[in-house]
Amino acid sequence: MIKMIIAVSDLHLRDPASNKKGFISFIEEFLKPNCNEMTDLVLLGDILDLWRRNSALVILENLDILNNVCDLGFHVHYIIGNHDFIMKDYSLGRDDRKIPVGLTCDPENVTFGDVQVLYNDGKKFRFIHGHQMDYWYTLPFYEAFARAMCDVTKEVEELSSVWKVLHRQEEGFSSFISKRIQEFSDEWRAQIDRKLAGPLVGHSGTVEESRIEEYNLLGHMIEFKGFPYNSLKALREEIHALSLESKNFPMIPGLKDMGTLTHNNQFEELATSFLIVWKEVFQWMSINKDSRNQDLMKLVRKLQRVAAIFSSDLHQDEFLIHGHGHNGHVDYANSMADSGCWIEDKASFIKIDDGKVSCTPWPIR
Structure with a gap:
């Protein structure tokens, strides 16, 4: 019998809107009873919400949840999202850290990265968070912004700190992005702050209006060079x-x-x-x-x-599994699925079993 892959995303732990209680019940009532039927659990990003928060403290506060899912025997893949982008440091082994301090599972049983490709019943699945699709045309800048939003310390928690952090990290950017950041006026920076770093819930306007507003703000940050494309x-x-x-x-x-x-x-x-x-x-x-x-x-x-x-090197023979959209669904025609989110009263997960993809609400109804 082929074992299943489970994927969840957008728990946003530490944000007041996080459905942490619902996710704990999912661990106790679904993951633990079914752990022997699973090969992999994919945490599809934004599991933690580290934007303008003390990242080390948020990670420490939620180690119990991470340890719970990492100790169940299946392999855990932590895909980096825009709101927990600093977790990418663990995939890079920065500061000799392979996994967060306090994570008690076998280091060989958990991986951190931008993307993961897995097989189930001979079919190929690519897992990404999903912000790569919304900001594909300006991804280098957007991910620099997302990382800076996670890099807040107690000394720089005021609203404008993201730009101070970006200036400190400039040497890691291309000359194009560094020049553009230096050219931003205070008003332009404030507009980007309001648009990209607004509240998790309570947005006004439609998704398509947001895409156009973002393009109007970020269109001059377009940098196509260096995209991960093979074909x-x-x-x-x-x-x-x-x-x-x-x-x-x-x-x-x-x-x-x-x-x-x-x-x-x-x-x-x-x-x-x-x-x-x-x-x-x-x-x-x-x-x-x-x-x-x-x-x-x-x-x-x-x-x-x-x-x-363009942004994540998706191959034509791969089924794409992502989060970020907070709208759980499966689109078989286009071979892609959104795992939904765990925000307020929302809760859903992706199950891949016998090569078939489903998106199921929690509790299962």
């Missing part, structure tokens, strides 16, 4: 497939223009063409709020899948 052939094929959607979405002119791209186009040209379509789709949706339908949402998920190819 231009796969990108070209996916871009061509997207261009065929132009007949269904004539209000998105960039889709038709994609059809003129040739097999000689290089990575930056493909990315630029895709970014035009990305922007056009979300602009149209933000203006025509009453026109959202199932076909349009399928197009959005196709865009997300291509964004994951």
Whole structure:
């Protein structure tokens, strides 16, 4: 019998909105009774919420939960999210730390990283947090910002501290990003703070409005060089497939223009063409709020899948499992699934069993 893979994300421990009580019941009533039927548990990022908090203290306060899941016998993969980005230090072994101090499990049984690829029943699954899809066109800057948000200490907890931290970390950035950060006005920085570092719940506006607002703020931080791509052939094929959607979405002119791209186009040209379509789709949706339908949402998920190819080296034969969206669902047509979140009264998890993917609410109903 093939054992299952379980994935959860966006618990946001330490944030007042975290459904910590629900997750503890999930450990006791699902993970522990089923531990012998599992090969892997994937923690899909934002398990801890370290933004503008004392990271060491938050980790210490929640070691009991991490130890609980890491001691059950299956392998635990901690995928780095934007709100716990500093956990990436453990995957890099910085300061001779392989796992957080106080984590009692076998170090060989837990891994930290940006991405994990696992197999189940011969099928291939790629796990990422998901912020890589929203910010694919400006990922180097966004992840620098996310890390700085996690790097707060008691001495720099005021609102503007993220920019002080970014300046201290400048030597790790490209010259392009360093120059752009130095050029930001105080007002521009305040706008980025408000948009990217707002409250976890209670957002006003739609998702598509947020995508356009973010693009307007971050569009001049675009840096395509250094993206982790292995196959231009796969990108070209996916871009061509997207261009065929132009007949269904004539209000998105960039889709038709994609059809003129040739097999000689290089990575930056493909990315630029895709970014035009990305922007056009979300602009149209933000203006025509009453026109959202199932076909349009399928197009959005196709865009997300291509964004994951650009930013996370997603392969064409892989089923993508992610979090970040806080909206649990499985999209079989586009081979991708969102594990949902554990915020307020929300709770859900992904189960991969016999190669099949399901998203299930908790408690199971």
